[in-house]
Structure formats: structure tokens, C-alpha cells
Amino acid sequence: MGTSEQQTAAEPLAGRVVVVTGASSGLGAQMSAALARAGARVVLAARREERLRALARELGGEAIACDIADAGERRRLIETAVERCGRLDGLVNNAGLSRPGPASRESMDDVRRMFELNLVAPFELCQLAARAMRDRDGGGRAILNVASIAAFAALEPMPQAGYAISKEGLVALTRELASQWGRHGIRVNALAPGFFASEMTDGLIDSEGDGPDWLRDLPLGRIGRPGELDGAAVFLLSEAASYVTGHVLAVDGGLLTRS
Template identity: 50%
Template structure:
């Protein structure tokens, strides 16, 4: 008999060692940008994995729908560019569950595709949402982690922050997502000795609210397929494996890294 995944009669069975690698049950997670796109998918996946999810976004009505579907999702109205909102989000999680084990910085906005179309205010807004908010939330969460406790911070970047994707992408968006990668490495370096791991997920082309029209336009859809090794865009849920890896004990010795999930786009 295989005793690795069983216990003595009368005792509840325990997960086998491999399953425990990816076990995040009981964790407390904050996910920003959870009202749509990858953020919404992340919140759903984590809730299904047995995590308490404080789902944050400006469109709280969408979060409430998510909470109705998953009782472990707690909706929190939050504009990540507002300091009071960020502090209230962190305080809500600490007051409700006593700790934050994982932060997933997903909130982001796109910009115009051409540099000539960027305005000073628009450029600043993109950096505030996509980059500065990740820094401020990461530092706020890190401040709640006591000595001897570990935490995982997962920042969401983009292939647009690694390579030029002109004519799709935009200067402001590219700058913000490249900044996320630098921020991830630096925070990992500063906080590693405290047991706080900081990593980034780098998605390729996925059909989300932010990429609306990309896959319904045959010209742009063909462009994605032609330049992707797997000859297609990403499917719903295909980033979730990287998320669970970085959130779980399976990545306990991984920090300062960028996990690219792009079907081979940046490897060409």
C-alpha cells in the first residue's frame, strides 16, 4: 500500500507531498484589479483553491457579483492611486483575518498606441496606476509582515515591458510595465532577508477587457498568431498556473524573478 497520501484508519487523509507543494488553503490574499480581466480570474482561482480573497477594484458592483459566487471573496472598493483607499484595503484585510500572506498587484490601465498621442496627464496617470500603486501597496503590505513570517508579493507586468510590440502597446504602458520588472527585482533584494518574496508574472496576449478588439479584428489576431510560437493568443486560466506557483510553497526559493506566460512571444 502507498502510505504517502494516506493515514491510519480513523484519521482524515492528508495531502501527499506533491499536492502540499501547491497548497494555498487558508491563506489570506489581496488582489487588485479584480473586477475584470486577469485580476478577476486570479480572484476566482484563488477562491477555488481555498484562499480568503480581498478583491479590490473601483467597480465594486462587479466584485459583489464575484462574492456572491464565491463566499471566500470579500469585495473592497479601492482606487489604487488614492493613499486612503490603499491604507483602508490593507487595514480591512488585517482587521478581518489578522494578516496578509499574498499580495497580487494586478490593477492596470492601457494608454494610446502612439507616443504622439500621449498627454502629460495621461502618461502620469498610467504610471500612477500601473507602477506607483504596486510600489505603495507592496510597501504597505510588507510593513504588516512580522519577523519570522513569510509573504509573497506578485506583481503583474507585461511582454510590452520587455520588448517593443509596436504598433500595439504604447510608450506610457511600456514604461510602466518595464518599471514593474525593475521594482520587482529591487524589492526582492531589499526584503529577501525578511522572508518576503517578490516576483512578477509577465503575460502575453490574452483576450481581456484591456485588449478589446485585438482578437476580433482579423488583422491584429493574425499578427498575434504569426508572432507567437504556439500560434495563438492565451486562453482563459493559462496564467493561473504561474499565479499558484508563486503563491504556494512550490516557489519558496524563488524571488526577484519574472515568469513569462506568452506562448513564446518574447523568445522569437
């Protein structure tokens, strides 16, 4: 059954079930709240169960604690989401790991961890989610991968080769899956955030959302504020973007104009 008749301008994701990885903090928690406000039933995934449960209660969603670096846990996540909600319409591959540092000293163990979490896990979750989505008719099936401006620009004050390669791989994955799965009615897009305060950027961006001069030297002159990814995420998952696939939307205050 299609769900488009239930959707309104205020609730463009009404009736949709969307899994969000990395929902226990930062951008994932913020986007989950925005998707819920847009009418989606959100399935929150990450390792820290208490945080997930608290957010799920607040948003009226589901919490599934899991470590998506583990292939068995990835399968359990998608299977449990479908069991509990009866369907799957969307996936936000947001969980990620960064380990900045000069390439000459990056540990290959860290690089492998970033590849597993930032690239292999999203790829397999896309496969699993697409299989679950293909089991039903109707529109509105969409995947959103959270990449990074690091896929497009080297930031000299913050070297991060392993992270950049993993995110560039995620952009390539987005393009490839969009091309392969469009005919199956599944759109695949990506976000490329600039800099936002989160656990990942702790130590770089302070609690006031301020950071070093090089981070503010942007066309919009500031670091991203909480919630400034929300509109882009809702748009790309909703029917407002029904003819958009394979796109990477930079939400970066104009940072990439300098690359």
C-alpha cells in the same frame, strides 16, 4: 503561527489571505478564482463594487471597493483586509491601465495616470502589505506584480511607450524589493503576460479570443486562453516557489522568443 501544515498539493494556498487588485474583471478575476480554488481567502479590490461583491460571494472571499490611484484608498485597502481577515500573506498587484498610441501623440496626462496606477500604486501597496506581513512569523509571504511583455519587447503594430515604461518600472521594482525583502521572508516576483482577451484588449481581441495575424504569429500560434495565467500565479504565491524571488515569468505563448 506558520500555516504550512494546512497546505496540500490540491490546496497549496490553504490558510493564506491574498489581496488581488483589479479583481473586478479580466485577468484579476480569473486569477482570484484560481487562488480561491487553491485554498486562499481572497480579498478582491477594484472600483466596481457590485462585480466585486458577486465574485466574493462566489469565491467565499472579501470585497473591498477602492480606487487605488488614491493613496488614502490604498491604505484603507490593506488596513481593511487585515481587520477583516486577521492577517495578510499575499498581494497580487494586478490592476492596470493601458493607453496605446504613437509616442508622438501620447498625452502626458495619460502617461501620469499609467505611472500612478501601474507603478506608484503597486509600489505603495507593496510597502503597506510588507509592513502588515512582517507583523507575523511563518513562511508563505509573497507578492506578485503583473507586469507585461511590453516591458521587454516593443510591439510595432501596437505602440505604447508610456505603458511599456510603467511596466518596465514594475519589473525593476520587483527585482529591487526581492533583493531588499528576502531577508524578511517576503518573496517578490512578477508575471509578464502576453496577449489575453479582457476589457483592456477589447477591440484588439474578439469575443472568441481571436485577434489580428501579428498577435497569432507566435511559437504557440495563438492568443492566451482564459485561465492560462492561473498556474503561474498560484505557483509563484505558493511554497512550490519557496526559493524563487525576483523572477519574472513570461506567460506569452513564446512571444518573447521573437524579441
